[in-house]
Amino acid sequence: MITIHGTSWSGNCHKLKLLLSQLGRGHHWREVDLLGGDTRTPEFLAKNPNGKVPVLELGDGRVLVESNAILHWLADGSRFLPSDPWQRAQALSWMFFEQYSHEPYIAVARFICGWAPPDSPRRADLPRLRERGHQALAVMERHLGGQRWFTGQEYGIADIALFAYTAVAGDGGFDLSGYPALLDWLQRVRATPGFVEMPPASGQAREWIALSMQAGRPGHEDDGGRARH
Template identity: 60%
Template sequence: MIAVYGMSASGNCHKVRLTLDLLGRRCEWIETDSAAGQTRTPAFLTLSPAGRVPLLVRDDGQVLAESNAILCWLADGTTLLPADAWQRAQVLSWMFFEQYSHEPYVAVARFICGWLPDDSPRREELPRLHARGREALAVMERHLAEHTWFGAPSLSVADLALYAYTHCAGDGGIGLDDFPGVLGWLSRMQAVPGIIPMPPPPGLRNTD
């Protein structure tokens, strides 16, 4: 049994949950609200000096941080991570793209819109985040014009990594209507049993 400290409304955590579900791996999910400071407690910082979720803890006490590293460890030896070295490198390249060119814009825009108050000065960042987020989506769109999935001939951890924040980009004000290839890929993803959307951020939940 493994334990995962995660925040359900976080895309970086959601991709880990999706991978676990697709692989049929049991785990103890420990809901950890980083926005409420639960990753900054002395007990959590003892496990993870970086103070971030997701965090995976094996039953032997070994700890693994960083969402995409967790995905690769979970998927090793399965169809979600190709055995062929070249295909595996292609999958990893899209996972690096997700963390460096996609998540810093799409996810941060979602955080600002979903967690921060309307008068937060950080909302001034949104035009730049939207522009850069759309650039990342355009890269994905060009790839999908010739490929069904990212990095491999079938569904891989690269698709799971990119799905996490792409499917809810609208939460941060980044629409997907101009990216039909991305929308088609999202439809394929959501047709896979076990792929479910992420809970909305608190600022966008229906309070009726």
């Protein structure tokens, strides 16, 4: 039995929960309290010296880190990763795109809105994060204008990797209404067999996200004022 060390409100961790559900593969989930310092303990750093979730652990103690590398390993040989080498390469390409050009903007904006205190100086980063995040969403929209999925002809792990934070981009202040093909794709992903949604954020995160939305409205003078500079 494999163990996933993960944080439920992290999209990178939810990717694994979604794929494991769709593979019908049992696993232990060990909840990691990211904000409580669980990734900074000697025990955790022995598993991942980079101090990040998720971590996959085998029964014999061997570990694999990096969400998209774990997705690729779990999906190998299944219908969630194409057998054609060129299509496999395209799936990996989208997964590297996700980690370099998408997650660092869209996931980080969500984190700042919901998990950094409302007076955090990090809110000053939001305009730049949103500009770069919208560039990534535009690249996805262009692809989805001509194709149903990111993993060749079928739904697969590139879709899972990109779905995770796109589905909750609104928490970071991203308005997706300008991306019709992307919105259709989100619904197609939600309709796949065995789909599981990420659990809702905690009450405090929802409250701070709501405050961020107010702050982002034109004319608002406190957080929004900082966020726009």
